[in-house]
Each structure stands twice: as structure tokens, then as C-alpha cells.
Amino acid sequence: MEGSVRRGGVVFVALGFIFIGLSVRLFAIQVADHEGYAAKRDAHRTGFIDVRPPAGTITDARGEALAVSVAVPSIFRIPPPPTPVVEGPPEPRRHFEWVIRRATDADVARIKGMPGYGVRTEYVRRYPQGTVAAHVLGLRNIDDVGIEGLERSLDRAIGTRPHRGQIEVDALRVKLSYPDPLPGGADVQLTIDLVLQRIVEEELDAAVAQYRPKWASVVVMDPHTGAVLALANRPTFDPNAPVTDPRSHQNLALSAPYEPGSTLKPFIVAGALEEKLIGPRTMIDCEMGLWRHGARVLHDHHPYGSLTVADVVVKSSNIGAAKIGALTLGKLRLRKWASAFGFGRRTGVEMPLEDPGRLVALSRWSEFTNTSVPMGHEISCTVLQLTAAMSAIANGGKLMRPYVVARVGGAEAGRPPGVEILSKKTCEQMREMLAEVVKSGTGQKASIPGVQVAGKTGTTQKVDPATRQYTHERHIASFAGFAPAEDARLCLAVVIDEPQGAYYGGAVAAPVVANIIRRSLPHLK
Amino acid sequence: MKAVRGLMIVVVLLELALIVVFLEARQTRLRYALAKKQEAVRRLTQENRALTLEAAKARRPDELHRRAAQFGLPIGTERGDPRRP
Numbered sequence: 001m002e003g004s005v006r007r008g009g010v011v012f013v014a015l016g017f018i019f020i021g022l023s024v025r026l027f028a029i030q031v032a033d034h035e036g037y038a039a040k041r042d043a044h045r046t047g048f049i050d051v052r053p054p055a056g057t058i059t060d061a062r063g064e065a066l067a068v069s070v071a072v073p074s075i076f077r078i079p080p081p082p083t084p085v086v087e088g089p090p091e092p093r094r095h096f097e098w099v100i101r102r103a104t105d106a107d108v109a110r111i112k113g114m115p116g117y118g119v120r121t122e123y124v125r126r127y128p129q130g131t132v133a134a135h136v137l138g139l140r141n142i143d144d145v146g147i148e149g150l151e152r153s154l155d156r157a158i159g160t161r162p163h164r165g166q167i168e169v170d171a172l173r174v175k176l177s178y179p180d181p182l183p184g185g186a187d188v189q190l191t192i193d194l195v196l197q198r199i200v201e202e203e204l205d206a207a208v209a210q211y212r213p214k215w216a217s218v219v220v221m222d223p224h225t226g227a228v229l230a231l232a233n234r235p236t237f238d239p240n241a242p243v244t245d246p247r248s249h250q251n252l253a254l255s256a257p258y259e260p261g262s263t264l265k266p267f268i269v270a271g272a273l274e275e276k277l278i279g280p281r282t283m284i285d286c287e288m289g290l291w292r293h294g295a296r297v298l299h300d301h302h303p304y305g306s307l308t309v310a311d312v313v314v315k316s317s318n319i320g321a322a323k324i325g326a327l328t329l330g331k332l333r334l335r336k337w338a339s340a341f342g343f344g345r346r347t348g349v350e351m352p353l354e355d356p357g358r359l360v361a362l363s364r365w366s367e368f369t370n371t372s373v374p375m376g377h378e379i380s381c382t383v384l385q386l387t388a389a390m391s392a393i394a395n396g397g398k399l400m401r402p403y404v405v406a407r408v409g410g411a412e413a414g415r416p417p418g419v420e421i422l423s424k425k426t427c428e429q430m431r432e433m434l435a436e437v438v439k440s441g442t443g444q445k446a447s448i449p450g451v452q453v454a455g456k457t458g459t460t461q462k463v464d465p466a467t468r469q470y471t472h473e474r475h476i477a478s479f480a481g482f483a484p485a486e487d488a489r490l491c492l493a494v495v496i497d498e499p500q501g502a503y504y505g506g507a508v509a510a511p512v513v514a515n516i517i518r519r520s521l522p523h524l525k
Numbered sequence: 526m527k528a529v530r531g532l533m534i535v536v537v538l539l540e541l542a543l544i545v546v547f548l549e550a551r552q553t554r555l556r557y558a559l560a561k562k563q564e565a566v567r568r569l570t571q572e573n574r575a576l577t578l579e580a581a582k583a584r585r586p587d588e589l590h591r592r593a594a595q596f597g598l599p600i601g602t603e604r605g606d607p608r609r610p
Contacts, residue, residue: 064584
């Protein structure tokens with residue numbers, strides 16, 4: 001009995017030691033070495049994957065693709081770790097390096113099985129419309145970062161950044177999950193109408209071929225909303241093959257301010273009408289083509305005696321406009337109205353590098369400025385600003401902020417509200433005057449059968465950089481207008497810098513306007 | 526009686542354990558299936574983008590004109606053509 005108790009005690013002690021040993025080991029695994037074992041476990045079931053969703057697709061107002069990202073393979077290499085050297089400094093450790101970006105299938109086949117080489121999916125941006133709307137869209141660089149145009153300004157919404165996502169894998173490294181997509185990669189719908197855009201580009205090309213200008217630009221807007229329907233510049237570039245003259249990449253319509261010349265006159269007259277200082281039938285003495293104002297002598301192209309305010313616009317009298325600006329409105333109101341139409345500040349359109357133009361500050365405003373600004377000198381604006389200002393007359397008095405982005409990621413991008421600057425009556429009076437410009441004035445070549453076009457021509461002398469004087473050798477021909485005059489569907493401005501062979505806005509820019517309106521209006525109906 | 530009760534408890538616990546294992550296995554199978562579908566979605570999205578690009582290129586007026594001309598069917602897509610608006 002005693003012997004069996006002793007044996008039992010030995011067994012109990014032995015089991016106790018085993019239990020204590022197991023407990024110690026368990027403690028070591030579960031508590032002391034927990035992190036090490038947990039890391040091993042995670043390493044077995046965790047993998048990483050390079051995630052970069054493609055940049056969002058950009059479409060026109062009707063859903064036609066303008067920019068699409070497509071997957072392409074790129075070949076990389078991770079060199080093997082350096083062999084240990086006995087003497088000398090250790091060889092620096094080398095890391096990931098690209099071998100071929102945007103490789104072909106043949107390249108991929110060639111490196112298959114080669115140690116240290118691998119294939120990673122990248123996205124390349126393609127612009128299926130070629131040069132069409134190139135300045136609006138801009139482009140992305142080889143790392144898929146937007147560097148110009150909307151690709152740049154909307155990069156945060158449509159672009160994405162490289163990201164290594166954690167995934168779960170099984171023992172054979174088969175993926176059991178995918179990481180959640182990162183923010184970005186949103187599709188964007190523009191207000192640009194591809195049909196109108198093509199018409200504008202074709203007409204601009206025809207004008208460039210005929211007049212060989214330094215540059216040319218057209219903006220077409222919906223005057224009621226501010227939606228930019230088309231925007232084109234020459235020179236231009238193909239975003240699919242962007243290695244061209246960098247100057248051709250400049251979006252001149254919003255980054256190249258110029259003196260608008262006579263296209264500014266309607267806004268000064270509209271200001272004076274709105275202030276009720278004049279009426280359309282008020283007579284202005286145009287001094288038979290020569291007016292001395294202080295130290296300045298002004299001329300008209302044709303000598304006019306007394307003209308009505310309406311005729312000052314229709315015949316584009318410099319003296320008439322200068323008198324309305326300098327004498328009727330005066331310095332403060334003149335500047336106020338130029339500013340009210342948006343001159344001297346950015347419109348806020350979504351595209352980058354917009355220039356505010358130049359509106360002389362009151363502190364630097366001189367006697368010359370009083371007569372220069374009403375004729376569109378000593379003030380500079382962009383083609384987009386001019387179109388937006390003309391839209392305010394076309395739509396009944398609201399200055400709309402131009403915009404090109406309609407929807408981002410399926411949600412409305414938010415239409416900016418307009419600012420009421422003119423009464424309906426003033427707009428009606430201005431519309432009649434501007435329609436008369438096309439009917440019987442300087443803009444007759446903008447007329448088209450069956451549609452009343454309204455607008456204003458501009459022929460601006462440029463400053464010779466050598467003499468710093470206005471020269472008769474270089475001009476900017478322009479036309480800003482809208483159609484149909486009574487209920488405008490589109491508003492546009494055409495600006496052609498230094499045309500060869502002809503230079504009047506009515507001869508060079510007005511026919512371009514007529515062609516664009518004639519071809520576009522049926523499409524809008 | 527006690528032994529029967531004990532046996533029943535063991536049986537119930539075993540059944541519960543089996544259910545848990547079955548659900549785990551089913552979850553794993555579903556995760557494999559889901560991962561496959563996600564991969565398919567990714568591939569099809571890429572394909573869709575490539576096709577969108579091809580379709581947009583094919584609808585370009587100059588492309589339509591070129592193809593029409595190939596078949597001897599001028600369709601008036603060029604500027605100044607009276608058949609074009």
C-alpha cells in the first residue's frame with residue numbers, strides 16, 4: 001500500500017514537471033515570443049499587390065470618349081543581392097528599376113522566366129480624338145500624373161497614385177482578397193460638345209491655312225449656363241505624341257491676353273445705357289473723324305459727323321466710343337463697367353494657367369486711359385473673358401462663370417451661379433445694335449441666311465516691340481457674337497493674331513463665325 | 526444515466542464543432558470564388574476601356590471617311606461637302 005502511494009507520488013511529480021514544462025513552453029509561444037510567431041503567421045497568409053487603378057475616363061457632353069487609360073505591361077528588374085566581398089567596401093544594395101516602360105507583348109515574352117525580371121501593369125493615357133480639344137484635355141506624363149490642361153487641374157479627382165495594397169493569400173500564394181480601391185479614378189464628363197468642337201477646329205484650320213496667323217483661338221459657350229461647348233487654339237498638338245514645340249501646348253484662349261480693340265465697345269456702351277446716361281438714339285458728335293482730347297488726337301477709319309449711339313456701335317466709331325467712355329461715363333464708371341463684365345480678373349474656369357488680363361488700376365489711370373479703354377486699348381483680356389462678357393448681353397444680363405466640367409464621378413460638378421449686371425432692357429437694346437452690326441455694319445460677313453447673328457468686329461493694331469508704338473503692320477482680327485440674336489443658343493469669340501493678306505476683323509474673323517454658327521445651330525436643335 | 530447525459534453533451538459539442546468547421550470551409554471556398562470574380566472584374570474593366578478607346582477611334586469622322594472611301598461610298602464627312610451640315 002505504501003509502495004503504491006510512493007509510485008503514485010512519483011508519477012504525480014513527473015506529470016507535474018511535464019505540466020510545468022508545457023506551461024513554460026506555452027507561455028513562451030503565446031506571450032514571450034508572441035510577436036515573432038504572429039509575424040510568421042502573417043507572413044504566411046499575407047501578400048502585397050501593386051494597386052493603381054487607372055485614371056478616370058474623360059468624355060464629352062454626349063458621352064463620347066476623349067481620354068481613356070488602357071493597361072500596358074511594363075518590365076522591371078530587381079537585381080539579385082550582391083555577393084559578399086572579402087575585401088573592400090560592400091557593394092551598394094540595388095533596388096527596383098524599370099527596364100521597359102509600356103512594353104510590347106514580344107518584350108514580355110522575351111523576359112519570361114528570366115531571374116530578377118518581372119512585369120507590372122501600368123496605364124497609358126490615350127486620346128482617341130487626336131488633336132481635337134487637346135488644350136482642354138491637356139496630358140499626363142509617363143508616371144500617369146496630369147501635367148497640362150484638365151488632366152492637371154482635375155488630377156486629384158481623376159488621377160490615382162501608386163499604392164501597395166495588402167491582401168490575404170493561401171499556402172500556395174493564391175489571392176483570397178483584393179484591397180479596397182483608393183479614392184480617385186473618377187470618370188469626368190465635360191461640357192465640350194465633340195461635334196461642335198470638330199466644327200470649330202475645322203473652321204479654325206481653314207482660317208489658319210488661309211491667313212497663316214501667328215496664333216488663333218475660338219471659344220464657344222452656352223450663354224445661358226456658361227458651359228464651354230468648344231475651345232480650340234492654333235498652334236496645337238497631339239496629346240498622344242506630345243513631343244512637339246512646347247509653345248503649341250499653350251492654351252491661348254485663356255492664357256494669352258491681348259488688346260480686344262473694338263470688340264470692347266459694346267460693353268462700354270452697355271454700361272452707359274444701364275446707367276441711363278444715354279439712349280440708343282442719343283446723338284454723338286464724331287467730329288468728322290478727328291477729335292483732339294487733351295494731348296491726344298483720335299481718328300476714325302471713316303469721317304463721321306453726328307452718329308446715334310447705335311450707329312457708333314454699328315460703324316465702330318473710335319471717337320464715338322471714346323466720347324461715351326471718357327465724357328459720358330468718366331473714369332470711375334468706365335472702370336466699374338469694364339470690371340463688371342469680368343475684365344481684369346480670372347473667370348475661374350477649371351483649366352490651369354488662366355491669365356486675368358489687365359485692367360488699369362485707378363491709381364495708374366491717366367487721361368489717355370479714359371479714351372483708350374473704350375476703344376479696347378490699354379486693357380487686355382483673354383478670348384474666354386471676351387466670350388463670357390458677350391454672353392452676358394446674349395442671355396439677358398447675367399455674367400456667367402465659364403465652366404467645362406459637367407460631372408465628376410457621376411455627380412453634378414455644380415454649376416456656378418451668374419451675377420446680374422445688366423437689365424433686360426439694356427440687353428435688348430444692345431442685341432438690336434449688335435444684330436445691326438452684322439446686318440449693315442462692319443460684321444456683314446458673319447451673317448447667314450435664316451438666322452439673325454449679332455456681334456461686334458475688332459481690328460486691333462499691335463504694339464511694335466522695337467518702337468513700342470502701335471504699328472500699322474501687325475493686327476489682331478476678332479469677332480465676338482452670338483446667334484440667334486433674339487434667343488441666343490451659342491455665343492462665341494474668334495481671335496486671329498497677325499493674319500496675312502487681310503487684317504480686318506470683319507474680313508478675317510467674321511466669316512469663321514458665320515461658318516461655325518451655320519454648321520453648329522442645326523446640331524444644337 | 527449520468528454517462529448517457531455526458532455522451533449527449535459530447536455529441537452536441539461535436540456537432541457544433543462540425544458546423545463551425547463546415548462554415549469556415551464554406552467561407553474559404555466563397556473567398557476563393559470572390560477573389561476569382563474580382564480578378565475577372567478587373568480584367569473585364571480593362572477590356573472595356575480598351576474597347577471604349579477602339580470604338581471612339583472608329584467613330585471619328587476622318588476614320589469613317591477613310592473606311593467609306595475604301596468601300597467606294599463617299600459619305601460627305603469633309604468640310605465644305607454640301608452633304609455635310
